[in-house]
Amino acid sequence: MAEALIECVPNFSEGRDPAKVQAIVDAIASTPDVHLLAQESDADHNRSVVTFVGPPSAAVEGAFRGVAKAVELIDLTQQSGEHPRIGAADVVPLVPLSGITLAECAALAQQLGERIWNNLRVPVYFYEAAARREDRRRLENIRKGQFEGLREEVRSNLDRRPDLGGPALHPTAGATVVGARKILIAYNINLHTPDVDVARTIARRIRQSSGGMPHVKAVGLLLASRNQAQVSMNLTDYEQTPVHAVYEAVCREAAALGVEVAGSEIIGLWPRAVFEAAAAHFLKMENYRAGGLLEDRLPPRQL
């Protein structure tokens, strides 16, 4: 049987100070059996995304070490950026890659949340497959009002209070959202315009919550450093709603508004199937089949 493998993709609210980001990454990578896959920082978003994998216990330990370092280094009262956030360690999803189920990852998320509250005194919300309340499956619901708004609201509104700990947020580190989910495709499309309203209109037209494409979440942002508006998206089921279909929908909506797409970018690591399906689609391949690549067919290598 295959060894169980989890991917963890924590998002931290620091994308401008390389030393702080590196300290967080180092804390994660110091965990035995954790295998670092990627890290990306965005100065406009003021956010960093770290991707690592490991067996279940190592993945949970690595996630905890990263959260602890972020809580130590990031002060949300001094932080701002284009990307909404409620915590220094903002979101920590556990993703089943192989040999483990989504439900098992959801149970591990509970353990991780307990450690974060018990040891760091940062209250925790649980989302997606780890949600304790149906209305908290969606990250947007939990993050409404961001750090500044939520910190006030938890004083009086019972309904907004953390699932674990609190009720007050941590004074500098806010709260952390821990969860379990399928592989998520974070995907941004940049527009040849500085008009953020165009990006917001397109986001509204394509996202599921306002009647657009299933499994698509989207917001419109301005990338100040590039003076370009951006449709920033999360695709929560790339097999049902492929990346190329989303790309074409954004191109269509942009064209209808008289704007051209400048380019697109991947955040984190994509499964190979995304590339294969996109190439097959754009090349109008009549005989495409997954697993039909040269590399898939080679005999196992002798070392």
Added chain:
Amino acid sequence: MAEALIECVPNFSEGRDPAKVQAIVDAIASTPDVHLLAQESDADHNRSVVTFVGPPSAAVEGAFRGVAKAVELIDLTQQSGEHPRIGAADVVPLVPLSGITLAECAALAQQLGERIWNNLRVPVYFYEAAARREDRRRLENIRKGQFEGLREEVRSNLDRRPDLGGPALHPTAGATVVGARKILIAYNINLHTPDVDVARTIARRIRQSSGGMPHVKAVGLLLASRNQAQVSMNLTDYEQTPVHAVYEAVCREAAALGVEVAGSEIIGLWPRAVFEAAAAHFLKMENYRAGGLLEDRLPPRQL
């Protein structure tokens, strides 16, 4: 050091009789250490392409067994199809995949050619990196006039005579072209028209030999079974001239002639890099890098 691995992609002039094709494939697959990757038959082309890999000596042995079976089963005097051919076993290229050079594959091609002539009395031409004459590097030059024309020409024209054996062609199996080359992308684009002249015009405009794109060979064909014209191509260096660039060029030329592209198809197996580069191109990816997939970064699996 990595074990040397060769890919061999023999083309046989039989694409309509599944029993004959299977007998040839079985002959190849009976070779120890040969690993069959794919087989495709096309009834319009009346041609089958088999793809297999193996260590050098196994690959040569497998190729020889396939050629011998084709010589036994295919009678070119009774065979016709859309695809040009001079032999029952028409073309046998050896492709270096890893741990071996193109020059070493060219030397193995000479050995294979000797075995074909000595044992089967089928004369041999050498092409691409295995060519003994500069003007025979290109397969088209060797195959000019096809079986029917070449069989007459070798009687009187010294310049057309085989590199090995002959001068007369084998009465039913013609001649076999053996060679060594880089990975070749066989790629067909089907048009929404039965007008073969449109396909021929497009082929002329995009192929290198008439001033088009480098590393592109192209002919226009009619697929009788589908009543569609087809631009049938070989791309001999996909890193220099990517598949997506060729696809777009054909779309442009077709549009200029008022015709739409119906679809495209892969023959044989493609390297993964083709899909990645195409997806990155069509999605206008700003931060694409080869080897940036999730699967590339996973730690080696423990069995």
